[in-house]
Amino acid sequence: MGKALETRDLVKWYGKEVLALNKVTFDIDSGDFFVIVGPSGCGKSTLLKIIAGILDYDSGKLYINGMDMKNVPPYKRDVSMMLETYALFPHMNVFDNVAFGLRMLGKNKSEIEKEVKEALKLVGLAGLEKRMPLELSGGQRQRVALARALVINPSILLLDEPLSHVDYRLQRKLMEDLKEIHRKVGNTFILTTHVQEHALSLADTVMVMNTGVIEQIGKPEEVYNNPATVFAARFVGEINLFSAQIKSWDGELCYLNTDIGELKANPKNKNTLSSGDKVAYAIRPERVKIGEEAKLYENKIEAKLVSYYYFGHYMEYVFQTGGNAKIKVSVPTEKVGNLTLGSTYLLGWSAKDALLIEKPCMIEGLDIEEVIYGK
Amino acid sequence: MGWGDRLAKVYIALIILFIYLPVFFMIALSFKSGAKISFPIEGLTWDWYIKPPTGYEYSAYISILHDNNFFTALNNSLFVSILTALLTCLLVTTTALALRKRIVGRDLLFYLFILGFIVPGVALGLGVAFMFRLFGIESSLLAVAAVLTVYTVPFGLILMMSRFDPDLATYEYAASVLKASPLNVFRRITLPLIIFEVISAAIIGFLLSWGEVIRTQFVMKGTGTLATYIKNELSINPITPKWFAAGTLIAIIAFIGLAIFAYIMSRRVR
Amino acid sequence: MSIPQLKMGVLDRVSKYSRYLLLLPGFVLLLLFLLIPLSMIVSISFFERFTLAGPENFTLSNYVTFFTSPQMSTILLNTFGMSLIACLIAFLLGYPMAYFLVFRVKSTRARFFVVSLLLVPFLIDWSIRVVAWLPILGESGIVNYSLMSLGVIKEPLELLFGRSALLIIWPQTYLLWMIFPSYLALTRIDPDIINAAKVLKAPPHRVFFDITFRLSLPGVVMGFIFVFVSTLGDYITPALWAGGIQTLGLSVANYAANFVWPYAAALSTILVVIALLVLYVLLKVVDIKKLVY
Ligand SMILES: Nc1ncnc2c1ncn2[C@@H]1O[C@H](COP(=O)(O)OP(=O)(O)OP(=O)(O)O)[C@@H](O)[C@H]1O
Ligand SMILES: [Mg+2]
Numbered sequence: 001m002g003k004a005l006e007t008r009d010l011v012k013w014y015g016k017e018v019l020a021l022n023k024v025t026f027d028i029d030s031g032d033f034f035v036i037v038g039p040s041g042c043g044k045s046t047l048l049k050i051i052a053g054i055l056d057y058d059s060g061k062l063y064i065n066g067m068d069m070k071n072v073p074p075y076k077r078d079v080s081m082m083l084e085t086y087a088l089f090p091h092m093n094v095f096d097n098v099a100f101g102l103r104m105l106g107k108n109k110s111e112i113e114k115e116v117k118e119a120l121k122l123v124g125l126a127g128l129e130k131r132m133p134l135e136l137s138g139g140q141r142q143r144v145a146l147a148r149a150l151v152i153n154p155s156i157l158l159l160d161e162p163l164s165h166v167d168y169r170l171q172r173k174l175m176e177d178l179k180e181i182h183r184k185v186g187n188t189f190i191l192t193t194h195v196q197e198h199a200l201s202l203a204d205t206v207m208v209m210n211t212g213v214i215e216q217i218g219k220p221e222e223v224y225n226n227p228a229t230v231f232a233a234r235f236v237g238e239i240n241l242f243s244a245q246i247k248s249w250d251g252e253l254c255y256l257n258t259d260i261g262e263l264k265a266n267p268k269n270k271n272t273l274s275s276g277d278k279v280a281y282a283i284r285p286e287r288v289k290i291g292e293e294a295k296l297y298e299n300k301i302e303a304k305l306v307s308y309y310y311f312g313h314y315m316e317y318v319f320q321t322g323g324n325a326k327i328k329v330s331v332p333t334e335k336v337g338n339l340t341l342g343s344t345y346l347l348g349w350s351a352k353d354a355l356l357i358e359k360p361c362m363i364e365g366l367d368i369e370e371v372i373y374g375k
Numbered sequence: 376m377g378w379g380d381r382l383a384k385v386y387i388a389l390i391i392l393f394i395y396l397p398v399f400f401m402i403a404l405s406f407k408s409g410a411k412i413s414f415p416i417e418g419l420t421w422d423w424y425i426k427p428p429t430g431y432e433y434s435a436y437i438s439i440l441h442d443n444n445f446f447t448a449l450n451n452s453l454f455v456s457i458l459t460a461l462l463t464c465l466l467v468t469t470t471a472l473a474l475r476k477r478i479v480g481r482d483l484l485f486y487l488f489i490l491g492f493i494v495p496g497v498a499l500g501l502g503v504a505f506m507f508r509l510f511g512i513e514s515s516l517l518a519v520a521a522v523l524t525v526y527t528v529p530f531g532l533i534l535m536m537s538r539f540d541p542d543l544a545t546y547e548y549a550a551s552v553l554k555a556s557p558l559n560v561f562r563r564i565t566l567p568l569i570i571f572e573v574i575s576a577a578i579i580g581f582l583l584s585w586g587e588v589i590r591t592q593f594v595m596k597g598t599g600t601l602a603t604y605i606k607n608e609l610s611i612n613p614i615t616p617k618w619f620a621a622g623t624l625i626a627i628i629a630f631i632g633l634a635i636f637a638y639i640m641s642r643r644v645r
Numbered sequence: 646m647s648i649p650q651l652k653m654g655v656l657d658r659v660s661k662y663s664r665y666l667l668l669l670p671g672f673v674l675l676l677l678f679l680l681i682p683l684s685m686i687v688s689i690s691f692f693e694r695f696t697l698a699g700p701e702n703f704t705l706s707n708y709v710t711f712f713t714s715p716q717m718s719t720i721l722l723n724t725f726g727m728s729l730i731a732c733l734i735a736f737l738l739g740y741p742m743a744y745f746l747v748f749r750v751k752s753t754r755a756r757f758f759v760v761s762l763l764l765v766p767f768l769i770d771w772s773i774r775v776v777a778w779l780p781i782l783g784e785s786g787i788v789n790y791s792l793m794s795l796g797v798i799k800e801p802l803e804l805l806f807g808r809s810a811l812l813i814i815w816p817q818t819y820l821l822w823m824i825f826p827s828y829l830a831l832t833r834i835d836p837d838i839i840n841a842a843k844v845l846k847a848p849p850h851r852v853f854f855d856i857t858f859r860l861s862l863p864g865v866v867m868g869f870i871f872v873f874v875s876t877l878g879d880y881i882t883p884a885l886w887a888g889g890i891q892t893l894g895l896s897v898a899n900y901a902a903n904f905v906w907p908y909a910a911a912l913s914t915i916l917v918v919i920a921l922l923v924l925y926v927l928l929k930v931v932d933i934k935k936l937v938y
Contacts, residue, residue: 054840074843087841091859100855101845145841152846383749390742391762394820397777398766400787404780466671473667474937482934488671491679493870493920495878497897498913502682505689505906509699525678528671533867536937537829557663582764586771589878593901606772606881614776622773629768637761 003066004030004156004188005051010060012046020046022212023060028190028205030065030155033182036192037199037235038209044192045084047209048158051190052081065155075104081158082149086141088133094120094144095129101152119147122177124170139166146174150181159191163198175202196236200224208232213362226268230280230371231361237284238316240327241372244281244356246273253298253351256281260321264298265354273356280357280372285316285330287353291337294348303327304344319347398626405436405619436620445621448604451516455591455600456584458520459527463580466524467531468573472565474532475539485532492529499525500593507594514596522594523584530583531576538572574640601625683917690911700907707911716891724893725919727808728876731815732823735872738816739823740865744857746824747831760828763821771818775882778805778814810886815876822871830864830936831857863936866927874920893919 005028012021020043028034036044049055050062053074062069064077080101088097098119102112120126123143133141142165149157162178163171179202182189193199199206200220208215208223208231215235216228227233230241244258254265254273258281265281267273294300303319306326315336319327327347331337339345360371439445470488474481503522507514540546543565550564551557566573588602595603605618659666690707692700711717750756766774780786782804789801804810834857842856858865880894893916900909927933 049840052840052844054843073849075846075848079844080846081841081844083837083841083844085835085837087835087837089838089841089856100842100847104846104848104851148841148845158844380749383745386741387745387750387759390738390820391759393738393817394763394766396781396817397774398769400780401769401773401777404777462674466674469667470671473664473671476664478664478668484668484672485934485937487675487679491675493874493924494679494683495874495894495913495916495920497878497880497894497901498686498917499679499682499878501897501901501909501913502686503678504901505685505695505910506682508695508697509685521674521678524674528674533826533937534829537833537864557659578764582767586767588771588881602771605770609772609776610881610885614779618773618776622769622777625773626765626769630765633761633765633768637757640757 002030004028004032004064005190006061006063006066008061008063010047010050010062011058012043012050012055013058019212021050021057024212024214025060026207026214026217028188030188031186033179033189033202033204034191034207035199035203035205036190036207036209037194037196038192038215039235040194041211042209043212044194044209045160048081048160048190048192051156052079052158053077054081078154079156079158080149080152080154082145082160082162084160086145088141088144088148090133092133093129094125094131094133094136097133097144098148098151101148105152115151116147119151122150122181123147123174139170142166143174153185154187156188156190159189161192161194163193163195171198178202200236206236208235210235210361210363215362227282227355227357229359229361230282230357230368233280233282233355233357234371238328238330240283240285240288242281242325243369243372244279246275246277246279246356248275254356256356260301260323260325260327263354264351265356266351267354267356269356269358272358277358278368280360280368282355282357283349283353285328286314288327288329288347288349290317290329290331290339290345290347294346297348298351299354300346300348301327302344303347305339305341307341308339319345398622401619401622402626404616405623406616436624438615438617439620439624442617444598444604445601447598448601451598452585452601455516455520455523456581458517459523459584460577460580462520462524463527463531464573464577466528467535467576468569470528471532471535471539471569471572474536475544488532489529491525496526496587496589497593500590503590504593514594519591519594519600520584522590523587524580526587526590527580527583531579534575534579535569535572540568543568571640578636686910686913686917689907690914692907695906695910707908708915710908711911711915720891720893720896723808723890724877724916727811727815727890727892728873730812731819731876732869732872734812734816735820735823736865736868739820739868740827742820743824743827743831743861743864746828763824767821772881772885775814775818775885778810778886782810782813805886807890811876811882811890814882814886815872815879818882819872819875822875823865823868826864826867826871826936827861828864830861830867833936834860862931863933866931867933867936870924870927870933873923877916877920 007027008025010021010024011019014020024043024047036047038044046055050057051064053069053072064079069077089100092100095116098116099112102115107115116129117126120129123146125140125143125147128136128140133144136144142162146159146162149159159178163174166174175198178189178191191198191202193202203220205217206220206223207217210231216223216232218226223232223236227236227239233239234241242258242260242263244256244263247255247257247262249255252266252270254267254270256263256265256279263281273279288294289297301321303321305317306320307318309316309318311330312333314330314332317329317331317339319329321327329347360366360368474485478484499522503518506512507518512518546564546568547560550560555563586602588606591600591603592606598604599607605621609618653661689695689700691703691705693702693704693706694700746756746759750759778786782788784801784803784805786804788804789798792798793801804813838860839852839856842852847855878894880892880898883890883892883895884898893912897909897912897916900906900912
C-alpha cells in the first residue's frame with residue numbers, strides 16, 4: 001500500500017505570535033480513513049488547509065501521492081475539501097454549488113446532473129436543488145458543503161468537522177454513509193473532529209493533536225488502550241488519572257504512591273520504568289468495579305458516591321475518595337445495582353487494567369501533574 | 376513575496392502617481408513667476424517675502440495671499456463643508472440604522488436616497504434654483520449645505536451599510552436580553568461598533584462638499600465657496616500660476632489635516 | 646378581569662417606532678432638496694416661460710425643439726458615449742487597484758495609508774486639478790514637449806481639446822468613484838468562499854471570474870453608476886477643456902446662464918431620464934442592494 005500523504009516537519013506561523021503547526025511529521029496510507037482529533041484551536045483546520053493548498057506553510061515538506069506539493073496550486077492537487085465554515089457560494093443555488101467542482105473538471109451536462117442528484121440524495125437534501133444558501137438551515141448548509149466536496153471524488157478528501165452541526169440521528173446516518181462511501185470508492189479520507197466518539201468509531205487511524213504537535217497516531221483501539229501521553233489519554237475516552245510515584249517492584253507487579261493511597265499496577269511498559277519515577281496512574285471507568293465484586297481485585301479503595309449520569313446504555317457514577325480525588329465508574333445499565341447518593345462503597349480494579357503513562361504530552365516543558373489535573 | 380505581490384505594489388504605486396500627476400505639476404508651477412504656463416518650467420521664484428503685487432514678475436503666492444475674495448471663499452467653504460459633514464454623519468447614521476431592519480418600502484427608500492447621487496448635478500442644481508425662485512427664498516450657505524448633503528448621504532450610506540457587521544443585530548439582542556435599555560444598547564453596543572463608519576461618513580461629507588462645484592454654482596450667491604470661486608475665476612480669466620499657488624496652499628493644509636486624522640484613526644484600526 | 650401588564654416607558658414606546666423616527670430626518674431632507682426640485686424641473690420643462698410670477702403657457706415645444714434640432718444626435722452621443730467610455734476606462738484602471746488593495750496588501754495599516762493617500766487630492770480644488778493638466782497635456786505641455794523633442798511628432802497634438810481631453814481627465818478625476826465601491830464589495834467577500842472555489846478544482850481565472858468578480862459585481866455596478874452620473878452632470882470639464890464638445894450637461898448650463906429656464910429644464914429632464922434608464926438597465930443585470938444588505 002502506497003502513501004497518500006507524507007508530511008515532514010511542517011511548520012506554520014500566523015504572524016509572529018501564533019505557532020499553529022510545530023514540526024508536524026506523519027504519513028497516511030492511501031485508502032485510509034484518517035481522523036484528526038484535538039481540542040479547539042490545536043491546528044486541525046490549519047493542517048487541512050495546508051494539505052489542500054489554500055494556505056502556505058513556512059517550512060517542511062508535504063507530499064501527496066509521492067509528489068512534492070510546494071507551490072502546487074490547489075486545483076492541480078488531487079484533493080478536495082469541505083471547509084469548516086461551509087463557504088457555500090452565496091450567488092449559486094444548491095445545485096450549482098454542488099455542480100461547481102464537476103463543471104471545473106469539465107464533465108458533461110448529463111453526468112453532472114446525475115452525480116449532483118446522487119450526492120444530494122446521499123446527504124438527504126434531494127428536492128432542495130433550487131434553494132439559495134441563505135434559505136437553508138445551518139445543518140442543511142453543512143450537508144451541501146459535504147455533498148460539494150464528495151462529488152469531486154478526489155484521491156484525498158478533506159473534511160473539516162463535517163458532522164458538527166447536524167442532529168444526532170443525522171450524524172449517525174452520515175457517519176454510516178461516509179464509511180460506506182469510503183469502503184466503496186476506496187479513496188483516502190482525512191476528517192477532523194473534536195468529538196472523540198466520532199474519532200473512535202469512524203477512523204481506521206486516529207491522530208490526536210495538541211496545540212501544533214502530534215500526541216499520538218494509531219488504530220482507535222491502540223490509542224484507547226495504550227495512550228502514549230497523558231494528554232492523549234485524557235482526550236480519547238473517559239479516564240481516571242492520578243499523579244503517582246513508583247515505590248517498588250515485586251516481579252511484574254509495581255507498587256506506587258498515589259494521591260489516593262497505595263496502588264498496584266501490572267504495566268506493559270515495564271522495561272522503561274524504574275523506582276522513583278513520576279508517572280500518571282490511569283484506569284478507565286469501565287474497569288472499576290463496585291461493592292462485592294471489588295473485593296476480588298488487588299486495588300481497593302473506599303469512596304463516597306457524589307453524583308451520577310445516566311447515558312442510556314450505561315451509567316456513570318462519580319465517587320469521591322478521602323483525599324478529595326474523584327473516581328469515575330461506568331456500569332452497563334443492566335448491571336446497575338441500587339446505590340444511594342452520599343453512601344460509601346468499596347471500589348476495586350485489577351492491577352492488569354491500570355496504565356502507567358510516563359509522558360505528560362508532546363509539548364516540552366510541561367509538568368506531569370499540571371497535565372493530569374488540567375491547566 | 377511572490378511576483379503577484381510585486382506586480383500589485385507596482386500597480387498601486389502607478390495609480391497613485393496617476394492620481395497625483397496634476398498635483399505635482401500644480402506644485403511645481405506654483406513657484407513659477409510670470410503668467411505663461413508651459414513646459415519646461417522657466418523662471419522659478421521663491422519670493423516669499425511679502426511685497427505688494429506690482430508687475431507680472433512676482434511670486435504667485437503673494438498675489439493669492441492678497442486676494443481677499445479667496446479668503447472669503449475659504450471661509451464659506453469651511454462653513455459649508457463642516458456643516459455638510461455633520462449633517463451627513465447624522466443622517467447617514469440614522470438612515471442606515473433604520474434601513475437595516477426589514478421595513479415597509481425599504482428598497483424604495485434605499486433607491487430614493489441613492490437618487491440623490493444619481494440625479495446629475497446640473498439638473499438638481501437647476502431644480503433647487505427654480506424652487507428658491509418660485510418660493511422667493513434667499514439662498515444661503517445653509518441651503519448650500521443642505522443641497523450638498525443630499526449628494527453626500529448616498530455615499531456615506533453605502534459605505535456604512537456595506538460595512539455593517541452582519542451580526543450587529545445579534546449583539547444588540549444579546550445586550551437587550553442582558554437588561555440594557557434601548558438607549559444603552561445604542562450607546563454601549565451599536566455606536567462603538569459603527570463609530571468608524573460614522574466618522575468616515577463625516578469625512579465623506581466634508582470631502583465631497585469641499586470639491587463640489589456644479590450644484591453649489593446654481594444655489595450660491597456672491598463669492599461662493601472656494602470651489603465655485605476658483606472655477607468662476609478660471610473660466611473668466613486666463614490661467615495664471617496664482618491658482619496653482621492657491622492649490623498648493625490648500626494641498627498643504629489638507630495634507631497636514633489628513634495626516635493628523637490618519638494618525639489618530641490608524642491607532643484605532645487594526 | 647383585567648390581565649396585569651408591564652408598563653411601557655416613554656423610551657420603550659419611542660424605540661418601538663424608532664426605525665420610522667430614524668428615517669424622518671433623512672426623508673425630510675430628500676423631500677425638500679431632491680423630490681421638490683426634481684418635480685419643479687420636470688413641470689417647468691412643459692412651459693413656455695418661467696417668470697417670477699411662476700410658469701406660463703403649457704407646451705411640449707421644448708422637447709420638440711430638442712429632438713428636432715440638428716445637433717441632437719451629436720449631443721446625445723457625446724453625452725452618452727463619452728460618459729460610458731470614461732466609465733469603462735475608470736473600471737479598467739480602478740478595479741485592479743481595488744482588487745490588489747484587498748487581496749495583495751495584507752497589512753490593514755498599509756491599506757489605510759493608501760486609501761488616505763487617495764483622498765488628499767480631493768481636498769485640492771477640483772478646478773485647479775483640472776487646470777493643472779495644462780502643463781501636462783497642453784500645447785506646450787510635457788507630453789507634447791517630449792514627443793516633439795524625440796521627433797515622434799512635428800506639430801503639437803491637441804490633447805486637451807475635444808474628446809481626448811474628456812477621456813483622460815474624466816477617468817482620472819472620478820477614478821476614486823470606481824475604486825471605492827469595488828473595494829467595499831471585495832472586502833465583503835469571505836476569504837473562505839474563494840478558498841472553497843480553489844479546493845473545488847477551479848483554476849485561478851475561474852476563481853476570479855466565477856467567484857471573486859461575480860461577487861464584487863454589485864460594487865462594480867455601483868462604481869459605474871457613480872462615475873457615469875458624475876460625468877453626466879459635469880459640464881465644467883467640457884467647458885474648461887474640451888472646447889467644441891457639446892454635452893447635454895454643458896447645454897443645460899449654457900441655457901440656464903442665459904435664463905432660458907424651461908428649455909434648460911427640458912434638457913435636465915432628459916439628462917435625469919438618461920441617468921435613470923442606465924440605472925434601470927444596470928439594476929436589471931445586478932442587484933446593487935447586495936452591496937448593502
Ligand atoms: N488567520 C489566522 N490568524 C491568526 N491566527 C490564526 C488564524 N487562523 C487560525 N489561527 C490560530 O491558529 C491556531 C490553530 O487554528 P485552527 O483553525 O487550525 O484550529 P482548529 O484546530 O481547527 O480549531 P477548531 O476545532 O476550533 O476549529 C489557533 O490558535 C488559532 O487561534
Ligand atoms: Mg477548525
